[in-house]
Amino acid sequence: MRGVAFSPKHGWWLGAAALLALAGCAATMEEPSASGGADAGPAMVDGQRMRQLDAPANVGDWMSTGRGWDEKHYSPLDQINDSNVGRLGLAWYDDLDTFRGVQATPLVVDGVLYNESIYNVVTAYDAKTGRKLWTHDPQVGTEWARLACCGPSSRGIAAWKGKLYIGALDGRLIALDAKTGQEVWTTRTFDAEKAPYSITGAPRVYDGKVVIGNGGADYGSRGFVAAFDAETGEKVWKFYIVPTDPAKGPDGEASDSAMKIARPTWHGKFWEAGGGGNAWDSFAYDPDLNLVYIGTGNGSPHMWHFRSEGKGDNLFLCSIVAVDADSGEYKWHYQMVPEEDWDYTCTQPMILADLELGGKQRPVIMQAPKNGFFYVIDRATGELLSAESYVSVNTWASHIDMKTGRPVLRPGAHNTTTPHLMSPSWLAAHTWHPMAYSPDTGLVYLGAQEQGAIYARAADGEYQYRPGPGRTNSGQAYGNHPELRAKLQKQANETEKGYLLAWDPKTQKEAWRVPYPHPGSGGVLATGGNLLVQGTINKTVAIYRADNGEKLWEMDVDQAAIAGPITYMVDGEQYIALNAGWGGSPVYNLGPFQTSTAKLLVFKLDASGVTLPPPPEPTALPRPPRLMAGEQQVALGRRLYGETCHKCHGDNAVGGVKDLRFMAPETHEAFLDIVLNGTLADKGMAGFADILSKEQAEAIHAYLIARGNEDWQDAAVSAQ
Incomplete structure (x- = not known):
């Protein structure tokens, strides 16, 4: 542990006593020691601390979403800098x-x-x-x-x-005890x-x-x-x-x-x-x-x-x-x-x-x-x-x-x-x-x-x-x-x-x-x-x-x-x-975007010895099934997709949280269950049976198959 961190550029310093207080909080939750006072407890943020963000006791913290009430997303910390x-x-x-x-x-x-x-x-x-x-x-x-x-x-x-x-x-606003x-x-x-x-x-x-x-x-x-x-x-x-x-009068x-x-x-x-x-x-x-x-x-x-x-x-x-x-x-x-x-x-x-x-x-x-x-x-x-x-x-x-x-x-x-x-x-x-x-x-x-x-x-x-x-x-x-x-x-x-x-x-x-x-x-x-x-x-x-x-x-x-x-x-x-x-928000030219799981x-x-797991092996771009639907059904699906799906899955079915043009065969097979019955609700895709009929869901599916067939050849070449 360094005894003192000092920045002549910003004039703040962190003495050994304050560092020990921070270390005590990091080591145990049973006896936290806030920078603002030895008995303050965890997350003891108040108006004084927020008004003195760059004071020695506070400068190492990030106490609000923008760090300060001014939302600058700026910190004067400079131990990590453009030279190292x-x-x-x-x-x-x-x-x-x-x-x-x-x-x-x-x-x-x-x-x-x-x-x-x-x-x-x-x-x-x-x-x-x-x-x-x-x-x-x-x-x-x-x-x-x-x-x-x-x-x-x-x-x-x-x-x-x-x-x-x-x-x-x-819609709930929930207050938690920061200690427990x-x-x-x-x-x-x-x-x-x-x-x-x-x-x-x-x-x-x-x-x-x-x-x-x-x-x-x-x-x-x-x-x-x-x-x-x-x-x-x-x-x-x-x-x-x-x-x-206006007939209701003032809201009070x-x-x-x-x-x-x-x-x-x-x-x-x-x-x-x-x-x-x-x-x-x-x-x-x-x-x-x-x-x-x-x-x-x-x-x-x-x-x-x-x-x-x-x-x-x-x-x-x-x-x-x-x-x-x-x-x-x-x-x-x-x-x-x-x-x-x-x-x-x-x-x-x-x-x-x-x-x-x-x-x-x-x-x-x-x-x-x-x-x-x-x-x-x-x-x-x-x-x-x-x-x-x-x-x-x-x-x-x-x-x-x-x-x-x-x-x-x-x-x-x-x-x-x-x-x-x-x-x-x-x-x-x-x-x-x-x-x-x-x-x-x-x-x-x-x-x-x-x-x-x-x-x-x-x-x-x-x-x-x-x-x-x-x-x-x-x-x-x-x-x-x-x-x-x-x-x-x-x-x-x-x-x-x-x-x-x-x-x-x-x-x-x-x-x-x-x-x-x-x-x-x-x-x-x-x-x-x-x-x-x-x-x-x-x-x-x-x-x-x-x-x-x-x-x-x-x-x-x-x-x-x-x-x-x-x-x-x-x-x-x-x-x-x-x-x-x-x-x-979707990105037009990103195409199917395979990633690892989200991480903090x-x-x-000089940190070493910690490595991320290897990314999953890339998969080939699935070829969409043949389009069997007629033009009228695809047109209906296009309209319903725009009304119901495009915010998450992109305009014209391009990009989004999941690119639906290139679904796997098993996803096509389960499409109606996913859309109507919410079988992927645990992944964020809730069911829509209360606002879409089976025929309407089938029309959306037909539209997505049509879009997949339109774009698959170019997308497959791009993916390679």
């Missing part, structure tokens, strides 16, 4: 025993690492050795996977005063009988209040955010994001004053499908301003024509909304996507920083949402300071008008019944993957991508809101103009790209980029060692110089790690950790 990162090795790992996407950012508090896998299973580890201390399984039903667009995953947990908080997929993993209290955050909500985002605790949102706009719900007392689970406030039927919630602003921007019977706006992931908190920032989601249904008669801005869809942390009272908003018509969301990560702009220091909030523009906004007032496109193709808007703050839409951007290609699309120029800001370089880092998608609204009379789990209430048309769709899909495939982007928020210009062969790389971490860490679509973990993007280290892990990495220190040694488990990976300097 080549010595990095695997210290320990845990096999998470799933092929589903694992999206959580772990926490490390006082020598204990807390991690979350699929279905909200939480495990505590000795952060130094990987020894398991306890595991808590909240027993989320497998049927809930149908209500999460990208699988039964979660993006993390929260910690506060000896408790951990799970935002469970089924036992449940302390549980609160229901939504009524599942009234609307198809789910939770996939990480809860945050802001000065004793647990803040959590929900998903569900794709299926038909009214989004809201709620805060609960961290000690008791009692509701503190609730903020609805969109209005409801914190959002009532805001709904007076929002209501005139909606038209027709918008409340019948909920309206959407669900804040399914992104939050930030400024304790000095006492403001909670909410990133809001897309509309329900997606198509503006059906949602609001093609009229009005539809507040507060695709916006940043600032509310008072204590009361939930509305303070200001900025809407990135008025007239939301494209399944765009502004639930992507937000970062708080202080930037010198025009010779003046400004407190800002920064975001790079789906729509391809990078926004810098005054976080005290909501004033737009700058906005520029960070992708090379933007068929939605040419620019943001700085006088009005509104996007200038390109001709043909709004959807009609004729299919057209939009880029960015629902697949996002940047999605939920954490981005990072380094105060050392002044740059923001994010995984950017360019993936066009085909849009067309259903013809009048063809769309009808259908409540119930698993029904995508988009209002889109999925099967019309098949020849035009094939042409547009080919164009989308050919122009797809992904890259790691370094962006200067002061100049609104690209600093550098690292291209990848496909979209789909993961979240990023920046450190004081001039390092940038990212899991890549190449099934590696890669580390770059933060100042210029030079690759310094890379390791093959046979998984595309999409989650946010972290770094921490125990016993004077710095570690880097991340979850590696592919899942989420932990690295440190």
Whole structure:
């Protein structure tokens, strides 16, 4: 053990006494010793510690999903740095025993690492050795996977005063004793009988209040955010994001004053499908301003024509909304996507920083949402300071008008019944993957991508809101103009790209980029060692110089790690950790993507002797069966697939969590049992017998067989 870790660059030091305290926590759970005090107990996170992240007692921890309430995903630790990162090795790992996407950012508090896998299973580890201390399984039903667009995953947990908080997929907010993993209290955050909500985002605790949102706009719900007392689970406030039927009167919630602003921007019977706006992931908190920032989601249904008669801005869809942390009272908003018509969301990560702009220091909030523009906004007032496109193709808007703050839409951007290609699309120029800001370089880092998608609204009379789990209430048309769709899909495939982007928020210009062969790389971490860490679509973990993007280290892990990495220190040694488990949005040109099981990976300097098991032997691409169905059945299957399956399995049946064009013969044989009876529910594929008939499932199968026969020859050659 090193007696002192010192960084002249950042001026923090970790003395021997503090190191011994951390070591004591790593060695035993019976007598944990928190950095904040010898008798504090495990996960004793409080407001003082969160306000003093870089103090000697706290700098080695990662106590919230973004490390700090500002969500920078930056740590000043620099023991691992650009001069020695080549010595990095695997210290320990845990096999998470799933092929589903694992999206959580772990926490490390006082020598204990807390991690979350699929279905909200939480495990505590000795952060130094990987020894398991306890595991808590909240027993989320497998049927809930149908209500999460990208699988039964979660993006993390929260910690506060000896408790951990799970935002469970089924809507429970669960407090655990951080020492034992036992449940302390549980609160229901939504009524599942009234609307198809789910939770996939990480809860945050802001000065004793647990803040959590929900998903569900794709299926038909009214989004809201709620805060609960961290000690008791009692509701503190609730903020609805969109209005409801005015005949019902005020909600009696914190959002009532805001709904007076929002209501005139909606038209027709918008409340019948909920309206959407669900804040399914992104939050930030400024304790000095006492403001909670909410990133809001897309509309329900997606198509503006059906949602609001093609009229009005539809507040507060695709916006940043600032509310008072204590009361939930509305303070200001900025809407990135008025007239939301494209399944765009502004639930992507937000970062708080202080930037010198025009010779003046400004407190800002920064975001790079789906729509391809990078926004810098005054976080005290909501004033737009700058906005520029960070992708090379933007068929939605040419620019943001700085006088009005509104996007200038390109001709043909709004959807009609004729299919057209939009880029960015629902697949996002940047999605939920954490981005990072380094105060050392002044740059923001994010995984950017360019993936066009085909849009067309259903013809009048063809769309009808259908409540119930698993029904995508988009209002889109999925099967019309098949020849035009094939042409547009080919164009989308050919122009797809992904890259790691370094962006200067002061100049609104690209600093550098690292291209990848496909979209789909993961979240990023920046450190004081001039390092940038990212899991890549190449099934590696890669580390770059933060100042210029030079690759310094890379390791093959046979998984595309999409989650946010972290770094921490125990016993004077710095570690880097991340979850590696592919899942989420489909990638057109990736094809069948074989991987090993998901794993929690932990690295440190000069680690040796720990190796990952060899990857499974690749299998030949199965040839699809002969297509026996007629054109009418395939067309029906195409439409039903678009309404029910494409969010997980990709547009045009390309990519996704499982590429269904190239199923094994035994999967084809069991197809109806899988789809209707849920025989693979333990793997996240719940049954759909309540919304699909046998004939409809057979039509979807016929469509997939047709798609397999169309693409098998080229895909088989590519796989070889």
